[in-house]
Amino acid sequence: MADYEGVIGLEIHVQLKTESKLFCQCPAEYGGKPNSRVCPICLGLPGALPALNRAAVEYAVRMALALNCNVNSQSAFARKNYFYPDLPKGYQISQYEFPLAENGSINILGEANIEKNIRVSRIHLEEEAGKSFHDMDNRHSFIDYNRCGVPLIEIVTEPDLGSGEEAYALLNKIKRIAEYLDITTGNMDQGALRCDVNISIRRAGDTGLSTRREIKNMNSFKFARKAIDYEIFKQMEIIGSGGKVLQQTMLWDEKTGITMPMRAKEEMDDYRYFPEPDLKPLEVSLDWINEISRNLPELPDEKLDRFVKDYKLTADKARALIASPNLADYYEKVVNNSGDPVLSANWILTELLREIKETDIEHIKLKPENLGELIKIIKSGQISSRIAKDLFKQMITTGRAAGKIENIVKLNQISDKKQLGKIVENVLSLNQNHVKMYLSGKERLFGYFMGQVMDKTDGRANPGIVRELLTQALKYSKGQ
């Protein structure tokens, strides 16, 4: 089945972090005492009328512009009807025929790190449903309506993705863009980003689309990647054995690592959409779009290019640093204080990210200014890399300020010429052969002697003084 390829489209749901819900004044924030953040509008009580949240529209337009979409000057809301306990109104207000934005595109790094353009067919606004809990009690299910009416955007792509890996790259990129645009908490544990996946396969080189299967409601990008690759494999197996792929909605079972068809009854997607009679068409003026466009922050790809160009970083390092807006900001503040972009990048990507998770960067005690100062000191050669690493560990746990670091350095460092002189003598007398080689021209051995002295002092010797003492001692040996 090597001549078959996967054909994958995504529907990505991004929860917007507005203060209030999409159509009422209830707080949209995650959590809260169950059913405490509700009102007649989000509960759909008779006579309650929705009023659209302007901030949610602005957030959606930000994403539309970031994904190069055309923002429609007029779009409309529709009722998507279905019966489910977590949906008190019996319908969800969404956009159907007339979405907010259409025809966008986004580049991802696809298979073999080759850039691939993925078309975005539409972005629309809709509201969240509530949440059911089936595992709190043997006999009862529970419902929390706090999430009802929280604003979402749904980003629908064309089936331009070829594998789980590419879908994973796209999902991560959309998440990153949403974080840069500051429109979502990005919190996966709280379901702030989820996706539905459509998968079919076709002969490589064909352009038509075959019957697809759908996996709904994936709230982990890693699971989405696994589920897609499993589906591609499974569909190849079905076709390879002479079968036919049927249009079905599948469920991913993360325990067994396979997809299973949902019950047939739930496959019937008949939402009987009709225009929402309680809301006027949504008008977005060109002036407003232009204003939002002017105020867009620097996006991840732009930042990546700038980091490579201005800071002379490799693309891989720059890519790692722009992974989140907080990490990128942190890096730039470190550079401002250290004056060395490459050394700063290395310290952040190795030492710092070894100690903390990237998502914790905004909460760490070590201020970027202080790390910058440390890197400046390292660069000046005043301290050995071993002391630098020890200091760094102290700084990250205590959040100690840069001014005090120099004191610690001085306290820790051995600058006593007598004491160091003895160690230097000792090192040279233990390494007579190396000394001879050095004296006969192998000057690179100087570093070896330095290393020996640093080793014997646990890295605490003042490198400047050691260098001075070694130079003197070796000159003396030469004279003898």
Ligand SMILES: [Zn+2]
């Ligand atoms: Zn409400």
